[in-house]
Amino acid sequence: MKKLLFLFTFLFFIIPVFVFAQGSTTFSDFIFGPVTTLIRYLIYIVLALALVVFLWGLAKFILKAESAEERNKGRQLMIWGLIGLFVMFSVTGLVYFIREAIFDGGSQFGVPHVYLEEDSDLI
Numbered sequence: 001m002k003k004l005l006f007l008f009t010f011l012f013f014i015i016p017v018f019v020f021a022q023g024s025t026t027f028s029d030f031i032f033g034p035v036t037t038l039i040r041y042l043i044y045i046v047l048a049l050a051l052v053v054f055l056w057g058l059a060k061f062i063l064k065a066e067s068a069e070e071r072n073k074g075r076q077l078m079i080w081g082l083i084g085l086f087v088m089f090s091v092t093g094l095v096y097f098i099r100e101a102i103f104d105g106g107s108q109f110g111v112p113h114v115y116l117e118e119d120s121d122l123i
Contacts (some may be wrong), residue, residue, distance in 0.1 A: 047088055054081025 057077025063071030 043088070043092070047085070050081050050084035050088060052081075054078055056087065057081055 057074045057115030058081075059074070061071055061078060064074065111119070
């Protein structure tokens, strides 16, 4: 039990001290940085899977052209692949549009910036 308590204390209280020693890392970056990276990679994987589904359906549609049943299965795979690609690209485009239009293109959501014409300082 003491070993488990020591391990818990070391992992959650001591290691972040070394990580934050650089000074440029905040707790928010420490927590949300890996999560954001993981989500970004998962989006790429899902996009690739949708493309593979579309291409698999296209291959089935072309290679099994003599069988009406296999041709219909290929057509259905192509349709679902296109729907998946359309939805994912549309949502990604909307998120980037909202981020650019409302949040001034910042990488993290926050309060919109107001610029004056006299100077470029933030208010």
